[in-house]
Structure formats: C-alpha cells, structure tokens
Amino acid sequence: YTSGTTGRPKGAVATHHAHIGALTNSLYFAALSALGRGLVPGQGPIPVGLLTFPFFHVAAFTGFYRAMAVGGTLVLLRAWDTDTAIGLVRDHGVTAFGGVPTTALQLLARAAELDEDLPTLTSVSTGGAPAPPELVARLTARYGERVEPANGYGLTETLGGVTANFGAQYRTWPQSVGRPAPVVETRIAGPDGTEAPEGEVGELWLRGQSLISGYWQDPEATGAVFTPDGWFRTGDLARVADGGRVTVVDRIKDMVIRGGENVYCVEVEAALHEHPDVLEAAVFGVPHPVLGEEVAAVVRVRAGAGLGAAEVREFVGRGLAGFKVPAHVVVGEDELPRNATGKVLKRTLRENWPTP
The missing domain is CATH 3.30.300.30 (ANL, C-terminal domain)
Known part of the structure; x- marks a missing residue:
C-alpha cells in the first residue's frame, strides 16, 4: 500500500515480473557502486545491513533484495532509536546503513556526540524522503571517503529505487537523486505532457519493468496516474541536467x-x-x-x-x-x-x- 501521507493509502498491484525488475535495478546500482570504488562486483566481504525501514515500506525491498542476492545479513530495528542503532552497528559489525534522511542525520549527530567512529560502517544510504545536501557534507566531514554516501528515488509504485546517486558523484552533485537504471525511462513533462527542455522543471514521469500495474480495485485512481502508453505520473516536480541526472525539487501538492x-x-x-x-x-x-x-x-x-x-x-x-x-x-x-x-x-x- 502507498504510505498515505498525501491521501488515503491505495493498494499497489505488483506482478512477479515487476519485482524481478526491482531486484535487477538494485543489483545494477550495487555493481555500479562497487566499480566506482575500484572493486569487483560480487567479491569482497559479505555485507551486513542495518534495515530501519519496516517491511511494509517499499524502501525495505531494496535492502532485502540486495542482501538476499549476495547472501548478506540484515540487522532489523523494530522502532527507530539512535542509541540502539549505534549499538547494533557496533555489536553486529554493520557495514551498510539504510534509512530516511532524518534517521541518518540523527545517527551522525549522536555518533559525533559520543565520539563513536563506527569503524565497520562503509555506506550510508537514504531514501523515502528528499535528502538535504548537508547530509553528504556532514558525512564526508566526519568520515572522509571511508563511508560511501548514497541516495536515490523510488516510490511504492516503482517497488523501490529506480535512480541512484552514490560515492564521488553524490559528493559532486549532492542535490541530485542520480541517474535512472538502464531499464527505466524518465520524462520531465510539461503541463501538456510533452517533454520539457533540459534543465527546466516539470512533472517526473517514469516507465519501466518495475512499475506496478495499477491500484487494487481502483480504476479511477489508476487512470489518473497512468497514461495509455504506460507512463506513470509521479506527482513530483523535477528537472534533468548534468548528463542525465535527476533532481527532485518538490511534490506538486507541496509547492x-x-x-x-x-x-x-x-x-x-x-x-x-x-x-x-x-x-x-x-x-x-x-x-x-x-x-x-x-x-x-x-x-x-x-x-x-x-x-x-x-x-x-x-x-x-x-x-x-x-x-x-x-x-x-x-x-x-x-x-x-x-x-x-x-x-x-x-x-x-x-x-x-x-x-x-
């Protein structure tokens, strides 16, 4: 179900085919991240992830799929608590943190207060809400390049992340959610649905394998966001620039x-x-x-x-x-x-x- 932050939650109908697309997107981004750090994808230590998203939230899919694909470990946190999270990172040798930007900021702030180096941590990934560029600055100021920052863009309707920004590219373009996966099409649409010129703000439209087929028993809501040729209207305002990088500027309803x-x-x-x-x-x-x-x-x-x-x-x-x-x-x-x-x-x- 959608989160319901802007209205009544809707049942998102996802096929097996779409979930395989979501898994492939996640693995593609993981491989690209490894190559950017000079590593061979699939080799090296088995990752240990701290998963702060509940399993009914689509962002949990990304962490779960990635861990399942490589035989990794997931450490679960039932309810967010900063001190508990730091203890779990220390006790279980967590290498990857995933959460909304606020929890990541709180983790960094508390670790600084405790002078906790979190020596096993190698990546901090955020999703579920826009990440302020200051998050990358604070992470880099404390841990340098040892901890890789990552964020991306995804919705319940996309079954997880369909764009990603990480590492040196994220530090260079901290306001961006990165480039889309190869099997995901993006369009910045003007009021009439035609593609806006590069750099201009419009509604972000998506099309690809990992998208849901519609909303459960709600053809009216489905027709309102899906075009006849398969584009999904996200309701987010964005622009594309800097070599195809997507920057989300706001929800249309929030502007x-x-x-x-x-x-x-x-x-x-x-x-x-x-x-x-x-x-x-x-x-x-x-x-x-x-x-x-x-x-x-x-x-x-x-x-x-x-x-x-x-x-x-x-x-x-x-x-x-x-x-x-x-x-x-x-x-x-x-x-x-x-x-x-x-x-x-x-x-x-x-x-x-x-x-x-």
Missing part, C-alpha cells in the same frame, strides 16, 4: 505559490538543514488573504541550542531569495510527527497550524 512566485519546499528545507543546530525541518504553505499562500516552517533544533525564529529566518535569508524565506517559523526541541516509515506528516502540521 507553495506565494503571490505568483513558486517556492519549492525542498529547497527551503535544505537551506534550514545547513544550520548546525537544526535537526529536522518541514516547510509548507499557509493561507494568506492577499498573497494566496505564505511560507511556513517548523524546525526542530538541538537541545539547549537557544535558536529562535528570528535567527532561523536571518540564517536562511543569507542564501534564499526574500520571497522564499519562511514568513512564519516555529522552533522547538520535540520530534516532528512522522508516519511508521519515517516521513514527516506535513498534513498534520498544517492541520495544527495556529489560525490568525
């Missing part, structure tokens, strides 16, 4: 239109994450009687940081255009509301936003 200007929440969240005391950030639109919408942000900061809303606005204003700077900022030390897979529930934040 804020402020006085006619488009504000991509992912860009603002990335700017917020650049502050060393920011642990989590969620940006969304709130109603405004004249502008239509204004930009709002809920920010979780490090305990005792003493960071206020004015300081947050001043910090992001150094690098963002004025209309993108959140007009309203709520700062606290409590974790943001999330679903079971780790995605921030922006719908809950909007519903609880104080009305003027």
